[in-house]
Amino acid sequence: MADTHAHKSPNYMAVWAWLAILTVLEIGAYFMPPPSKYPILLALALAKAALVALYFMHLRFDVKTLSAIAVTPLLIATLLVFFLMPDHRGVEHRTAESAKAAAPKP
Amino acid sequence: MSEVALHHPGVEPAESPLTPESWGKLGMWIFLAGDAVGFGVLLASYGAARASSGDWPPPAVHLGINIPGIMTFLLICSSVTMVKALEAIRLGRLGAARRFLLMTIAGGLLFLGMQGYEWTHLIEQGMRMFGNPWGAALFGASFFIITGFHGLHVTGGVIYLGVVTAAISRFPDREYDYMITEVAGLYWHFVDLVWIMVFTLIYLL
Numbered sequence: 001m002a003d004t005h006a007h008k009s010p011n012y013m014a015v016w017a018w019l020a021i022l023t024v025l026e027i028g029a030y031f032m033p034p035p036s037k038y039p040i041l042l043a044l045a046l047a048k049a050a051l052v053a054l055y056f057m058h059l060r061f062d063v064k065t066l067s068a069i070a071v072t073p074l075l076i077a078t079l080l081v082f083f084l085m086p087d088h089r090g091v092e093h094r095t096a097e098s099a100k101a102a103a104p105k106p
Numbered sequence: 107m108s109e110v111a112l113h114h115p116g117v118e119p120a121e122s123p124l125t126p127e128s129w130g131k132l133g134m135w136i137f138l139a140g141d142a143v144g145f146g147v148l149l150a151s152y153g154a155a156r157a158s159s160g161d162w163p164p165p166a167v168h169l170g171i172n173i174p175g176i177m178t179f180l181l182i183c184s185s186v187t188m189v190k191a192l193e194a195i196r197l198g199r200l201g202a203a204r205r206f207l208l209m210t211i212a213g214g215l216l217f218l219g220m221q222g223y224e225w226t227h228l229i230e231q232g233m234r235m236f237g238n239p240w241g242a243a244l245f246g247a248s249f250f251i252i253t254g255f256h257g258l259h260v261t262g263g264v265i266y267l268g269v270v271t272a273a274i275s276r277f278p279d280r281e282y283d284y285m286i287t288e289v290a291g292l293y294w295h296f297v298d299l300v301w302i303m304v305f306t307l308i309y310l311l
Contacts, residue, residue, distance in 0.1 A: 016182060019182045023178055053295075056188070056298070058288075070138075076146065
């Protein structure tokens with residue numbers, strides 16, 4: 001157990017500062033024009049999530065088994081997005097108005 | 107391999123070079139992986155519902171960014187106090203660890219208070235599970251279910267951290283306290299990590 005504590009603590013305040021800076025950048029990116037802002041927002045969110053997992057959850061300093069356990073659901077969730085694609089490629093876009101129009105009249 | 111294993115090879119088939127250094131940590135990680143798939147399903151189906159809708163309301167316009175932005179910052183800060191608590195235990199400063207844990211709990215409670223305020227405000231504006239004045243009906247369902255499920259995790263986390271804080275006071279043993287705080291910390295940081303994704307996917311995109 002003693003060697004568990006052997007690694008020096010990372011600089012938590014630096015991680016905190018990065019997370020705060022990335023959050024501010026994200027809110028700034030929200031005001032960018034629509035098509036280009038989506039990948040930027042996603043990249044910033046993933047960077048923040050990675051910082052939390054690597055430093056606060058110690059994945060960077062832990063045995064690799066734990067990283068493998070952490071990454072598996074990410075892969076499953078990514079696959080899921082593709083599995084769900086037929087759901088919206090195959091049907092025409094519905095709106096509240098069109099749904100109302102399609103409903104049987106009393 | 108432990109000393110016991112070397113001296114009594116017959117008594118402990120359960121320990122091998124593959125034995126994790128902490129069963130608690132391994133258990134929590136496996137739980138979190140399952141929980142992450144739960145959130146992944148919710149977020150992916152939210153994406154599918156939104157992509158197949160022609161009149162999804164612009165989220166930030168109706169949900170706002172200021173309050174969720176501050177909530178994000180709160181959880182980030184509470185994650186820092188959480189790792190500081192663990193660091194304090196490693197250094198043998200149990201009193202400081204308790205104070206950091208109480209600060210983490212306060213961050214969680216403040217987060218929940220802001221979420222309550224936000225929900226009340228949105229419900230007053232006419233946002234419901236299956237309808238709202240602005241467009242696609244599922245806008246409300248996806249928002250309330252995903253942020254609500256996350257809020258439940260924060261609530262559970264606050265209770266969990268309360269139990270850990272009490273345990274540290276009752277059993278001032280450094281190894282034990284380090285172990286339970288590290289495992290609880292994994293859960294708390296996970297809740298922070300999920301909110302980071304929720305903030306971007308539900309509010310900003």
